[in-house]
Amino acid sequence: MDELREKCPWDKKQNIHTLRQQTIEETYELADAITDKDWNAIKEELGDLLLHVIFYSKIATEENKFTFNEVIDTICEKLIKRHPHIYGNVKVKDEEDVKKNWEQIKLGEGKKSVLSGVPKSLPAMVKAMRIQEKAKQVGFEWTTKEQVWEKVEEEKLELLEAVDSGNEERIEDEAGDLFFSVINYVRFLKVDAENALELTNKKFIKRFTKMEETVNKKGLNLSEMTLSEMDAIWNEIKKQNNQI
DSSP states (O other): OHHHHHHOHHHHHOOHHHHHHHHHHHHHHHHHHHHTTOHHHHHHHHHHHHHHHHHHHHHHHHTTSOOHHHHHHHHHHHHHHTOHHHHSSOOOSSHHHHHHHHHHHHHHTTOSOTTTTSOTTSOHHHHHHHHHHHHHTTTOSOSSHHHHHHHHHHHHHHHHHHHHHTOHHHHHHHHHHHHHHHHHHHHHTTOOHHHHHHHHHHHHHHHHHHHHHHHHHTTOOGGGSOHHHHHHHHHHHHHHOTTO
8 A cells, every 4th residue: 555655646646535435335345245145255345445444544644643553453442442241340141231331331432322323324224223223222122023013004004194195295204104114123033124125126136137038038028018918927937936
């Protein structure tokens, strides 16, 4: 990095703002690799992210803000402080106790809300999961998954009522409430809602492109077919290979 920063015209021009978008893209590429369970890709994407950590640290050193070693020292100090059950005398029963202690320690560090650590720029679904998980750590949580499902049913009815009213603002509001409740239910099942939806996205893309290929081989055009005709081909593809 020292050599690139000195000799490469592109690397010389970069700053924390120009790198920001690329860092976001690299993070999503890592997320894709994890969803696909592609270990070679995970290895490569971790390297790309590490490069960004080193790049930001190099820029910070040039600006006399901090060094790469200080980045490492800071996270080590944080981990020690937030794991008193390992590096102190605190007793915990399970991972939930660990999470609760973590949030209490963060509040003791000056954070005004347990939700203040949720990044504003997180994708909405990931943000919903983080909000729910953090609220849980202070006891704001349903007791059973059945209670959560009752809330899903309640929000579904409220959305249908909003649809009947024709009020677009209310429809949007109730749709958001329903999404939030479904995410909460899925979280209770210990399923990653974001990853589950992405797996469904990938499955749909595979099946749809296979349907396009099938239709093209028959010399037909999707836009000229009826929904029932397309649905018949779709169901046939599902029967041929449930993994598609």
